[in-house]
Amino acid sequence: MKPQYERVTIPDGCSVRVYHRQLAQIPFEWHHHPEYELTLTMNSRGQRFIGDHVARYEGDDLVLVPPDMPHTWSSTEPIDTRAPGLSFGAGCAAAMRARLPLLLDASPRTRLSAVLDTLAELAGAEDAVPLASSSAHIRANPSARMTASGTASEAERLNRVFDLLDRRFNEPLRIAELCAVASLSERSLHRYFVQHVGESVGRYLIRLRLGYATRQLTETTWPVAMIATKAGFPNLANFNRQFLAARGMTPSAWRRFFEMHGRAPEPEAPVALDRRSPSLERRAKRG
Template identity: 30%
Template sequence: MILTDWICMKALLEKLAPTADSSFKLYEFRYPYYPTPWHFHPEYELVLITKSYGQRIVGNHVGDFTEGDLVLIGPNLPHVYRNAPEYLEPNSTLLAESIVVHFLPDFLGVNFWNSIEMAPVRTILHRSAVGLQITGAVRERVVAVLVALSSVKGMRRLLALLDLLMQLAEAPESELVPLSTEPIEGSNPGEDEKLNRVLTYIAQHYQQPITLTELADLLSMSIPSVCRFFKKRTRKSIVQFTNEVRVSHACRLLLDSSRGIAQVAYESGFNNISNFNRQFREIKSMSPQGFRKVVGK
């Protein structure tokens, strides 16, 4: 199975059950693979991957995740984490584990974030509308706080969360990497259904040539209409998005040093090496060979 179910028929509104002993939610997940479909919810979400790897979609961003990946996702921003195909094999013994924090924008009161002292945190929360990948030294500090959260309760847990948010607010901008190019909210069920039919089709067929005619037929729309619709909803062209899915898959294949660059290109859906190299460099700001050297260190 290759990402055939990474997005369901529409972006689901996930309703999270409140807890009686805390103003925010802390989860420690352990699955054979991440089962949650393409979804959104009104809470902020901080996700730490403690074990597993695969592909994540946040808004219109397509990227890989692996152990240690840390992302802050703003309210109503559609997202999904899908493990690599080997996690879905019948006899797989692999595990997908993560620590997740959810909190509502007003979980400390409507005006709390409007206080002068909270201005730096308010800025970070605003920036998370597109999703932020947390990297560098601040990632190490935030991970330490997240791992310790489960061992504290009550006021100490709340203070730890506020300390975590201040760590983010004080981090260099370069360590908080925007993901989606623009905020994208999952709020229109009719349009979500159409969008996800296209996204699912791309997920199922990205290793083969995909034509605009196929996508137009899928939605019973004209080619110009389908292109306008996709660009309006994702702020990216169909070709651009498809190339990002292909390059993301290529990055995973490049971790296997036994595969040649040409083999990686063809297995990722590119029909010639020069186009693969060009698209890879445009998306990753380095060549496939350079990427392999960096990740192989």
């Protein structure tokens, strides 16, 4: 079975992506992505699939999945339906379980600190056991990104577009340029973007520009109008309108808040920790 490519979305103001899912059953969702994934599966028993490694698991199961390794868990029932997530295990899994309140905190800073503490603890663990073989990865070289028909995979096509957008986000970009670099029609590019990113190319580009502008507001003393121009917005009014809609305050107010408090304002809407990337969410709904 061909693994589904997952485009992992990192929320604004965050360095890591934390998911907290509570399910009656864990569906079989064979997928891969270029990021490391540390998964603690609790209160369930079933099968774990990591590359070409298949094994039974139960209780607190802690696994580090390397980039581009196909993986999934599959379970049909919890161990204890009365108190899911309350019992503590041993070793690293117990330590991570104890750190869950910090990992699921509303503040991105708190979550990042908890993730770094977890990784530092795991780095010194002496009971880690290799699972899949080295041949089980989705290879990172171009030849391994080809499908049976000889055409580039969705991941490769999208990565070309992301690379172009990251390099030239502040320039006027035509949709035809993005379609050309991905070898896709405009309709297919839009479909891939919505499926894997959850938004249109235009909205993604605006988020890139706003992210750059936000950094310059806190790291430089440039006038707001100059920042707007360097970020790629056609005029100051458009920049102010887009920034207000995304951040809940004007660029000038954002800068004043940072200067006064030494930190960025907390987002009004917290990140939804119980939702995965759009690509897998949509696949689950279709199934």
